[in-house]
Each structure stands twice: as structure tokens, then as C-alpha cells.
Amino acid sequence: MTPDFLNTIEVILNGLMAGVMYSLVALGFVLIFKASGIFNYAQGVMALFAALTLVGFQTGQIPFAHLVNEIFGTQIHHWGPGMNNLIAILLTILVMVLFAWLVEKLVLKHLVNQEPIILFMATIGLAFFMEGVGDLMWGADLKTLDVGIPSGGSFWWEDVTRTWVSEGYEYYGMYIDLLDVWAAGIAVLLVTVLTLFSQYTKTGRALRAVADDHQAALTVGISLRSIWVIVWSIAGIVALVAGIMWGSKSGVQFSLSLIALKALPVLILGGFTSIPGAIVGGLIIGVGEKLFEFSIGPLVGGATENWFAYVLALFFLMFRPQGLFGERIIERV
Amino acid sequence: MQDTVREDEILLEVRNVSLSFGGVKALEDISFDIRKGEVRAIIGPNGAGKSSMLNVINGFYHPQEGEIWFDGKLRHRMKPHQVAKLGIARTFQNIALFKGMSTLDNLMTGRYTRMHANLFAQMAWVGPAQREEIEHRQKVEEIIDFLKIQSIRKTPVGKLPYGMQKRVELGRALAAESKLLLLDEPMAGMNLEEKEDMCRFVLDVNEQFGTTIALIEHDMGVVMDISNRVVVLDYGKKLADGSPDEVRSNEEVIDAYLGVSHD
Numbered sequence: 222m223t224p225d226f227l228n229t230i231e232v233i234l235n236g237l238m239a240g241v242m243y244s245l246v247a248l249g250f251v252l253i254f255k256a257s258g259i260f261n262y263a264q265g266v267m268a269l270f271a272a273l274t275l276v277g278f279q280t281g282q283i284p285f286a287h288l289v290n291e292i293f294g295t296q297i298h299h300w301g302p303g304m305n306n307l308i309a310i311l312l313t314i315l316v317m318v319l320f321a322w323l324v325e326k327l328v329l330k331h332l333v334n335q336e337p338i339i340l341f342m343a344t345i346g347l348a349f350f351m352e353g354v355g356d357l358m359w360g361a362d363l364k365t366l367d368v369g370i371p372s373g374g375s376f377w378w379e380d381v382t383r384t385w386v387s388e389g390y391e392y393y394g395m396y397i398d399l400l401d402v403w404a405a406g407i408a409v410l411l412v413t414v415l416t417l418f419s420q421y422t423k424t425g426r427a428l429r430a431v432a433d434d435h436q437a438a439l440t441v442g443i444s445l446r447s448i449w450v451i452v453w454s455i456a457g458i459v460a461l462v463a464g465i466m467w468g469s470k471s472g473v474q475f476s477l478s479l480i481a482l483k484a485l486p487v488l489i490l491g492g493f494t495s496i497p498g499a500i501v502g503g504l505i506i507g508v509g510e511k512l513f514e515f516s517i518g519p520l521v522g523g524a525t526e527n528w529f530a531y532v533l534a535l536f537f538l539m540f541r542p543q544g545l546f547g548e549r550i551i552e553r554v
Numbered sequence: 555m556q557d558t559v560r561e562d563e564i565l566l567e568v569r570n571v572s573l574s575f576g577g578v579k580a581l582e583d584i585s586f587d588i589r590k591g592e593v594r595a596i597i598g599p600n601g602a603g604k605s606s607m608l609n610v611i612n613g614f615y616h617p618q619e620g621e622i623w624f625d626g627k628l629r630h631r632m633k634p635h636q637v638a639k640l641g642i643a644r645t646f647q648n649i650a651l652f653k654g655m656s657t658l659d660n661l662m663t664g665r666y667t668r669m670h671a672n673l674f675a676q677m678a679w680v681g682p683a684q685r686e687e688i689e690h691r692q693k694v695e696e697i698i699d700f701l702k703i704q705s706i707r708k709t710p711v712g713k714l715p716y717g718m719q720k721r722v723e724l725g726r727a728l729a730a731e732s733k734l735l736l737l738d739e740p741m742a743g744m745n746l747e748e749k750e751d752m753c754r755f756v757l758d759v760n761e762q763f764g765t766t767i768a769l770i771e772h773d774m775g776v777v778m779d780i781s782n783r784v785v786v787l788d789y790g791k792k793l794a795d796g797s798p799d800e801v802r803s804n805e806e807v808i809d810a811y812l813g814v815s816h817d
Contacts, residue, residue, distance in 0.1 A: 421687065422671075422679070423671065423687075424673055430663045432654075433652035433653060437646075438652075439614075440612065440635075440643070441643075441664050441666050442638030443663075444633075445635075
């Protein structure tokens with residue numbers, strides 16, 4: 222194999238890995254959209270908030286420390302040395318579940334039967350509110366997140382791929398980030414668990430039932446409100462996973478909430494209502510933008526990754542507005 | 555069918571129920587009862603308030619006036635999912651199935667109120683959750699046999715023909731093993747053969763499981779054959795109530811159906 226060919230494979234591999242990260246964010250959107258028809262603009266901020274909370278617990282930060290110091294003139298910052306990763310993650314999950322419950326109680330409950338656009342506006346409000354609360358609770362400084370997931374290049378993979386090159390060429394092997402490999406593994410696990418849960422359990426079936434037909438779900442005894450709390454909790458946990466992965470990769474910073482924007486083209490490609498769609502959409506975008514940058518990028522001055530996904534989505538909207546896996550849009554007249 | 559009825563035991567009683575939407579009166583001072591084990595029909599021309607009546611019983615609508623007594627107790631204002639837990643299942647005139655789910659899953663969802671494993675057991679798929687899943691699956695298979703829908707067990711119901719969807723919807727309501735089964739026009743839009751099948755199922759359910767059934771129908775003929783007692787509504791008011799024979803010979807009922815005007 223020539224180095225050029227191997228380089229292309231490397232680009233595709235890295236694209237797939239990047240795609241998994243997009244899929245993780247898109248997954249949270251799909252869950253909520255399927256169950257309640259709400260496009261949850263706050264999904265990205267939920268990932269940020271989860272990551273902030275996790276770091277806060279890990280390092281033993283006191284929530285709202287700055288606010289307290291400002292008001293009472295105290296000098297508190299930390300309550301101790303922090304805690305074990307596992308306990309911190311469990312506590313963060315608890316916070317996300319509590320958040321889901323509050324969203325239902327304070328927002329969704331009052332907006333039942335409203336137009337989708339109104340619910341969408343509510344989630345925009347929620348996004349800004351949460352960003353503010355996150356700042357107030359844990360501070361706005363850039364934080365590093367480390368939950369013990371290995372990162373950096375894999376030397377093993379480099380050594381293996383180095384031997385693939387044909388004789389007479391010089392080649393240094395492929396680079397793959399261990400963190401990305403872990404993220405891919407965790408994403409596969411997450412999707413498998415979610416799929417099994419929705420297929421073979423009572424609550425899983427109820428989730429699908431609510432996504433399918435509200436009226437019918439009510440008549441078989443499913444309470445929509447408790448299902449919404451569960452859906453938002455699951456979306457919160459998915460956001461936590463996305464937050465951990467993105468946070469470990471590039472630090473926990475407030476621009477993390479903007480990954481929500483990257484999920485949009487993924488959703489347009491995969492369809493808003495399909496979990497496999499979110500995965501495949503993410504992979505296509507990941508590979509697409511990396512390959513485009515690799516092949517066309519140098520000709521147009523690079524940085525194509527910033528816009529490629531959106532242009533691809535626009536192109537898709539023209540030919541298949543429901544996405545690859547979405548339900549066909551049939552409007553009866 | 556007659557011998558399943560227990561004359562003196564009343565399962566559901568509607569007392570002086572009035573329902574209006576803004577200025578439009580959908581139901582006016584309606585009272586009737588449903589005895590345990592009977593097939594009770596609610597009939598009337600289009601717009602008579604039949605479906606509104608069912609929606610009141612089912613908890614989709616809340617009447618402005620009147621009371622509903624179920625199983626000897628006054629029922630307070632309830633949401634549909636709470637009514638379902640109480641033991642009232644129903645079908646819809648225009649079919650409300652989970653279209654993307656298989657027949658089997660639709661029926662399993664029908665057993666929602668009867669499954670009690672907690673969320674954590676379900677997530678871990680351990681002990682009680684697993685046992686429960688198998689147990690209820692057996693019950694659902696029995697219903698599938700009963701309705702003769704084995705061949706479409708795994709088919710997404712959205713792909714089934716209309717008559718079959720109606721049958722699956724009946725199956726989902728049966729799966730709840732409720733005390734009272736509300737059927738909203740179970741034979742609407744069916745051909746003769748499908749209608750006969752459906753009649754058979756309704757009677758079999760009533761006889762074999764002893765389920766009390768209240769059904770709405772448009773087609774007078776069908777109703778008279780399968781029901782014990784009939785209540786007739788017209789323009790939101792009760793016109794008549796009694797055995798099929800009594801109702802059939804009632805002047806007012808004949809007028810309402812044939813559209814005779816009284817000057």
C-alpha cells in the first residue's frame with residue numbers, strides 16, 4: 222500500500238471517530254424529539270452543565286462559591302480534596318435526573334398542547350438560563366476534565382500500520398487518539414443499552430408508545446408526564462457522556478454548548494426521529510468533513526470543517542428533507 | 555350472553571352528566587348505568603354525543619355537571635391514564651394504535667398497568683423484571699391466539715389493513731384485562747365478513763372472559779343482535795333506554811333515525 226492510500230484510510234478513521242462525538246450529541250436531541258416533538262435547543266448546554274458539575278464534584282468545589290463570597294465577603298472555594306470519579310459521576314447523574322424533573326415541573330407541564338415553536342422557544346430560554354446557572358454555580362474558568370480515560374496517540378496502532386506500507390516507501394504509521402477509540406466504544410455501548418431497554422422492558426415500550434401516539438398511550442395507562450421526566454433524564458445522562466468525552470478532549474469551557482450547532486446537520490442527515498439515523502448521520506458528517514478537508518481543503522485555503530457539514534445538510538434538505546432514516550413527511554390535504 | 559349478566563350489580567353509573575364546549579352542549583343531563591357482565595350499546599345518529607359520552611367515561615373530557623360512579627365508588631376528576639389503571643380500557647373510532655410498533659409490542663403495551671417491576675430492575679433486566687416480562691408475554695400470546703392474529707405478530711401495525719388494525723386495537727384493550735371495555739364503533743368501515751368476525755369476538759370476549767362491554771355503534775342492526783340493553787342519544791339528550799326490542803319500537807327513536815319532523 223502506498224503512503225497516500227494509507228493516509229486516506231487514516232483520514233477516514235479519524236473522521237469516523239469525530240463522527241461518533243457528533244452522534245453522541247445528536248442522540249440526546251433525537252430522544253427528546255421522538256418522545257415529545259420538542260427540538261431541545263438546550264441539549265448542548267446540558268452537556269456543558271453536566272461536565273461542569275462533574276468537574277465541580279471531582280475537585281470538591283463549593284457550588285455558588287463566588288456568589289456567596291460576593292454577598293457575605295467570605296473566602297470559600299473548596300470543601301475538601303474532591304472525590305472518587307465513580308461517585309462524582311453517580312452524583313452528576315443524580316443532578317441531571319433532578320434537572321429533568323424540574324424541567325417537567327416548571328416548564329413542560331405549563332406548556333402542554335402548545336405549538337412546537339413555543340416549546341422550542343422555551344428550550345432556548347432554558348439554554349441561556351442553564352448557561353447562567355452553570356457559570357454562577359461553578360465559575361466560568363476553563364477546567365480540565367480527567368475521569369481516567371486514556372488519551373493520546375496509540376503507539377501500538379502506529380507500529381502495526383507502519384508495516385502495511387509497500388517496500389521502497391517511507392511511512393511513519395497512522396495516528397489514532399485513544400480517547401476517540403474509547404468514545405466510540407462507549408457510544409456503541411450506550412446505543413446498545415438504549416435499544417435493548419426500549420425493546421424489552423415495560424418502560425422502554427412506554428417510551429416508544431408515547432413517541433408514537435399520545436392519545437393511545439394515555440388510554441393504556443401511561444402517564445405522559447412521568448415518561449417525559451424519564452426521557453429528559455436519559456437525555457441528561459447522554460449529555461453527561463457527551464460532556465465527559467468533549468470535556469476530556471478539549472477541556473470544559475463554555476463554547477462546549479456550541480456543539481449543539483454541530484448536531485443540527487447530523488440530525489438533518491439522519492432524521493430527527495431515528496436513533497440509528499443520529500449515529501449514521503454523525504459518521505457521514507465526520508468522515509465527509511475530514512475527507513473534504515484532506516482532499517479539497519488545501520485548494521481553497523483550508524478550514525473547510527467549519528462549513529462543510531452545514532452545506533452538506535443544505536444539500537440534503539433539497540432532496541430528502543426527512544433525512545436518511547426519518548419518517549416520511551406526508552401532509553394530508 | 556344473557557346468563558353472564560348479574561342484574562343487580564352495577565359496574566358503572568352515569569348520573570345527570572352535562573358536558574359543553576363553550577356554548578355548544580354536547581351532553582345534556584344524561585343518566586344511565588352499565589351492569590356487570592352485560593353488553594351495553596350506546597347508539598344514535600351522527601353528532602348525537604356518543605363519542606363524547608365515551609370520552610367522559612374514559613377521562614378525556616370532564617363534564618361540567620354530574621357524577622360518575624364506578625364499581626360502587628364515586629369517581630373524582632381523573633386523567634385518562636388514571637382511569638386506565640382503574641380498569642377501563644377502550645378502542646377508538648379512528649384507531650389509535652402505536653403504528654410503528656409490532657402487533658406483539660402493541661399488545662404488550664396494553665398490559666402496562668399490570669406490570670409493576672421498578673425502573674432499576676428493568677434497566678438491569680434482573681429477577682422480577684425478567685419474570686414479569688415472560689409472564690405477561692404468555693398472556694399476550696393467549697390473546698393473539700384468541701383473535702387469530704398469529705400471522706401478524708411481528709408486523710408493524712401501520713402496515714396492516716384497516717380491519718386487522720381494528721382487531722389489533724381490540725387485542726390491546728383486551729390485554730389490559732379490564733373490568734370495563736369501551737368500544738367506539740368497532741365495526742365502522744368494515745365489510746360484512748369483517749363485521750361478522752368482530753361481532754363474534756365481542757360476544758366471545760363477553761362470554762369467555764365475562765368482561766363488561768359498552769359499545770358505540772352506528773349500525774342499528776348489528777347492535778340489536780349483540781347487546782343486552784341499548785341507550786339511545788340524540789343531540790346530546792337521552793331518547794330511550796331499554797332492551798333492543800323496546801328501543802326498536804320506540805316512536806322517538808324511529809323518528810330520530812328516519813329524520814321525521816314534528817310540527
